[in-house]
Amino acid sequence: MYEFNVKLRVRYAETDQMGYCYYGNYAQYFEVARVETLRSLGLSYKELEDNGILLPVSDYQIKYILPAFYDEELNIKCMIKEISDFKIKFDYQTHNQNDKLLNFASTTLVFVNKQTKKPVNCPNILKEKLLNTSHEK
Amino acid sequence: MYEFNVKLRVRYAETDQMGYCYYGNYAQYFEVARVETLRSLGLSYKELEDNGILLPVSDYQIKYILPAFYDEELNIKCMIKEISDFKIKFDYQTHNQNDKLLNFASTTLVFVNKQTKKPVNCPNILKEKLLNTSHEK
Amino acid sequence: MYEFNVKLRVRYAETDQMGYCYYGNYAQYFEVARVETLRSLGLSYKELEDNGILLPVSDYQIKYILPAFYDEELNIKCMIKEISDFKIKFDYQTHNQNDKLLNFASTTLVFVNKQTKKPVNCPNILKEKLLNTSHEK
Amino acid sequence: MYEFNVKLRVRYAETDQMGYCYYGNYAQYFEVARVETLRSLGLSYKELEDNGILLPVSDYQIKYILPAFYDEELNIKCMIKEISDFKIKFDYQTHNQNDKLLNFASTTLVFVNKQTKKPVNCPNILKEKLLNTSHEK
Numbered sequence: 001m002y003e004f005n006v007k008l009r010v011r012y013a014e015t016d017q018m019g020y021c022y023y024g025n026y027a028q029y030f031e032v033a034r035v036e037t038l039r040s041l042g043l044s045y046k047e048l049e050d051n052g053i054l055l056p057v058s059d060y061q062i063k064y065i066l067p068a069f070y071d072e073e074l075n076i077k078c079m080i081k082e083i084s085d086f087k088i089k090f091d092y093q094t095h096n097q098n099d100k101l102l103n104f105a106s107t108t109l110v111f112v113n114k115q116t117k118k119p120v121n122c123p124n125i126l127k128e129k130l131l132n133t134s135h136e137k
Numbered sequence: 138m139y140e141f142n143v144k145l146r147v148r149y150a151e152t153d154q155m156g157y158c159y160y161g162n163y164a165q166y167f168e169v170a171r172v173e174t175l176r177s178l179g180l181s182y183k184e185l186e187d188n189g190i191l192l193p194v195s196d197y198q199i200k201y202i203l204p205a206f207y208d209e210e211l212n213i214k215c216m217i218k219e220i221s222d223f224k225i226k227f228d229y230q231t232h233n234q235n236d237k238l239l240n241f242a243s244t245t246l247v248f249v250n251k252q253t254k255k256p257v258n259c260p261n262i263l264k265e266k267l268l269n270t271s272h273e274k
Numbered sequence: 275m276y277e278f279n280v281k282l283r284v285r286y287a288e289t290d291q292m293g294y295c296y297y298g299n300y301a302q303y304f305e306v307a308r309v310e311t312l313r314s315l316g317l318s319y320k321e322l323e324d325n326g327i328l329l330p331v332s333d334y335q336i337k338y339i340l341p342a343f344y345d346e347e348l349n350i351k352c353m354i355k356e357i358s359d360f361k362i363k364f365d366y367q368t369h370n371q372n373d374k375l376l377n378f379a380s381t382t383l384v385f386v387n388k389q390t391k392k393p394v395n396c397p398n399i400l401k402e403k404l405l406n407t408s409h410e411k
Numbered sequence: 412m413y414e415f416n417v418k419l420r421v422r423y424a425e426t427d428q429m430g431y432c433y434y435g436n437y438a439q440y441f442e443v444a445r446v447e448t449l450r451s452l453g454l455s456y457k458e459l460e461d462n463g464i465l466l467p468v469s470d471y472q473i474k475y476i477l478p479a480f481y482d483e484e485l486n487i488k489c490m491i492k493e494i495s496d497f498k499i500k501f502d503y504q505t506h507n508q509n510d511k512l513l514n515f516a517s518t519t520l521v522f523v524n525k526q527t528k529k530p531v532n533c534p535n536i537l538k539e540k541l542l543n544t545s546h547e548k
Contacts, residue, residue, distance in 0.1 A: 012446070012456075013296050013439040017186075017289040017344055023194040024168070024287055027161030028424040035423070035482070045423075046482040049154075057160040061198040070291055071446070071457040149309070149319075150302040150433050154426040154481055161424055165287040172286070172345070182286075183345040207428055208309070208320040291460075297468040298438030305435070323428075331434040335472040 002133050003079040004037040010072050020067035026094065027060060030105060033078040034090050041129045053123055055109040058087065062105035072096050083130055085121045086110060139270050140216040141174040147209050157204035163231070164197060167242060170215040171227050178266045190260055192246040195224065199242035209233050220267055222258045223247060276407050277353040278311040284346050294341035300368065301334060304379060307352040308364050315403045327397055329383040332361065336379035346370050357404055359395045360384060413544050414490040415448040421483050431478035437505065438471060441516060444489040445501050452540045464534055466520040469498065473516035483507050494541055496532045497521060 008029055016022040035045045048055065068074055075095045082089040087110045094102045113120045145166055153159040172182045185192065205211055212232045219226040229242040250257045282303055290296040309319045322329065342348055349369045356363040361384045368376040387394045419440055427433040446456045459466065479485055486506045493500040503516045524531045 009443075011439060012290055012442050013298055015291040016286055017291065017293045018191055018193065019291045020193065022287050023197065024161060024164030027164065028422060031161070031423050032420075044482070049481075054155055056155065056157065056204065057201060059198070059200045060160065061196070063196045064194060067193065070460075071455070146306075148302060149305050149427055150435055152428040153423055154428065154430045156428045159424050165285060168286050169283075181345070186344075207323075208318070292465055292467065294467065297471065298435060298442070301435030301438060328429055330429065330431065330478065331475060333472070333474045334434065335470070337470045338468060341467065 001080045001083070002037070002041065002130060003077060004033075004040045006033040006036045006076045006078060008032060008074050008076060010068050010070055010074065012070060015070045018067075019069065021069065021072075023062075023064060026062055026103065026105065029074070029076060029094070030060075030078070030090070030092050030107060033076040033092060034107070034109075037078040037080065037090070041133060043126060043129055048123065048126075049114065051123075052114045053120065054112045054114050054117075055088070056112055058108045058110050060105070060107045062103055064103045066096070066100055066102045068094070068096060068102050074102070080130060081106075083122060083127060086119065088122065088126070138217045138220070139174070139178065139267060140214060141170075141177045143170040143173045143213045143215060145169060145211050145213060147205050147207055147211065149207060152207045155204075156206065158206065158209075160199075160201060163199055163240065163242065166211070166213060166231070167197075167215070167227070167229050167244060170213040170229060171244070171246075174215040174217065174227070175263075178270060180263060180266055185260065185263075186251065188260075189251040190257065191249040191251050191254075192225070193249055195245045195247050197242070197244045199240055201240045203233070203237055203239045205231070205233060205239050211239070217267060218243075220259060220264060223256065225259065225263070275354045275357070276311070276315065276404060277351060278307075278314045280307040280310045280350045280352060282306060282348050282350060284342050284344050284348065286344060289344045292341075293343065295343065295346075297336075297338060300336055300377065300379065303348070303350060303368070304334075304352070304364070304366050304381060307350040307366060308381070308383075311352040311354065311364070312400075315407060317400060317403055322397065322400075323388065325397075326388045327394065328386040328388050328391075329362070330386055332382045332384045334379070334381045336377055338377045340370070340374055340376045342368070342370060342376050348376070354404060355380075357396060357401060360393065362396065362400070412491045412494070413448070413452065413541060414488060415444075415451045417444040417447045417487045417489060419443060419485050419487060421479050421481055421485065423481060426481045429478075430480065432480065432483075434473075434475060437473055437514065437516065440485070440487060440505070441471075441489070441501070441503050441518060444487040444503060445518070445520075448489040448491065448501070452544060454537060454540055459534065459537075460525065462534075463525040464531065465523040465525050465528075466499070467523055469519045469521050471516070471518045473514055475514045477507070477511055477513045479505070479507060479513050485513070491541060492517075494533060494538060497530065499533065499537070
């Protein structure tokens with residue numbers, strides 16, 4: 001439907017004693033990637049929250065192929081794969097500076113009311129932006 | 138094959154502004170759980186590394202059902218599901234203090250030579266411990 | 275005034291490629307230490323927050339002497355050094371399993387109203403507990 | 412002696428349930444800031460390590476004035492204040508988008524041989540770059 005590339009540099013804090021970027025850090029990288037992807041569509045995740053909509057993650061899968069190392073600038077390709085009334089699915093591919101595929105991953109997020117913590121429908125603004133963007137292509 | 142329960146308390150640092158334990162922290166919790174599970178079998182992950190064997194994660198999946206909150210003591214049931222010459226698979230179930238299932242997850246780890254970073258066979262000590270433990274049951 | 279010892283094991287995620295426990299992790303360890311220190315006095319930091327009092331940190335200093343390594347069980351001695359109407363000061367000493375001093379540190383926290391984010395006086399329950407504890411000694 | 416500004420956006424993972432950027436995260440931000448400051452001088456911290464020199468932090472102080480919030484782009488002014496044969500001292504000031512001072516901090520780092528973990532003298536390349544840069548001003 002829509003894809004966007006986000007660049008991120010591996011911090012020293014994010015390495016482990018194996019010399020790899022710790023496997024648990026990618027969840028955080030993908031959060032950054034989807035926020036920047038929404039921003040590229042003119043959507044602010046912060047504003048969604050300020051307007052009472054939370055997007056908790058309901059599932060996450062990642063397949064690791066090669067490690068990332070300290071100070072490498074990673075390219076995360078973030079793809080919005082599916083959007084429905086109830087959820088939004090993002091896929092990710094992480095490449096290093098030599099264009100090697102390091103891992104690929106997927107997250108599903110659901111729409112939740114900030115006060116009640118109950119599921120709500122996808123905000124119209126989000127659906128419209130995505131549909132328009134697809135039409136333009 | 139073998140299961141072990143590990144208790145872990147959610148740190149303030151691990152919460153996010155949604156008031157939830159951040160979705161990315163569980164990878165770290167499961168790392169702690171599998172290290173303690175190995176320790177309960179008389180195996181030290183640290184010693185494995187000191188003996189030249191690394192166990193990087195090759196894939197990770199998690200399904201989130203309910204959030205964990207600050208200061209909750211979580212129970213992580215860690216299950217060794219499969220061990221072969223090439224990999225070891227752990228499953229996890231996280232419950233909160235009210236015994237609600239918060240999430241379930243799975244990781245596969247591979248055996249790698251610390252110097253060459255090439256795959257190696259599962260160390261005998263690990264296989265023996267697990268087979269003996271299963272026999273004892 | 276009051277001191278309490280908290281044990282904490284260095285997680286793999288908390289190491290860096292130097293093979294040390296990353297210098298930035300101690301802030302989190304000290305947070306755990308002061309929460310457990312308050313709990314040992316019958317005080318729950320979570321309940322303080324639920325009752326509308328936040329305790330943000332206003333300053334933090336740490337002097338590093340020796341590094342901590344993966345899987346080491348650290349002993350953090352947490353000392354309440356000073357409590358006034360406006361702030362509470364904790365000192366910390368981290369020792370490893372061989373009883374070597376790794377670092378010493380200090381944090382000052384202030385009392386803030388959760389809604390207004392304005393400074394408030396130290397909750398009575400906190401002052402009473404600490405004064406009684408000191409008297410008992 | 413030398414100063415450089417680094418921009419960094421607060422990640423969701425870095426917030427806590429107070430809605431603030433967790434106080435412990437700044438150590439990581441300052442690590443990023445000093446690495447980028449060295450890079451602006453044509454120095455790669457990664458290469459220093461590859462050449463056998465580690466720079467562990469020997470002390471760190473921070474004074475918090477105002478919190479940072481989710482998605483804010485922070486400006487970290489990083490200042491090299493002192494460089495001697497044995498150590499290098501960086502000061503930091505963090506401002507938010509409205510140019511409010513959020514905190515100021517200081518770290519001292521020492522030079523250590525990667526193999527022996529013993530103190531070594533400041534690498535010449537580092538001293539030369541800094542002296543030349545100061546002369547140019």
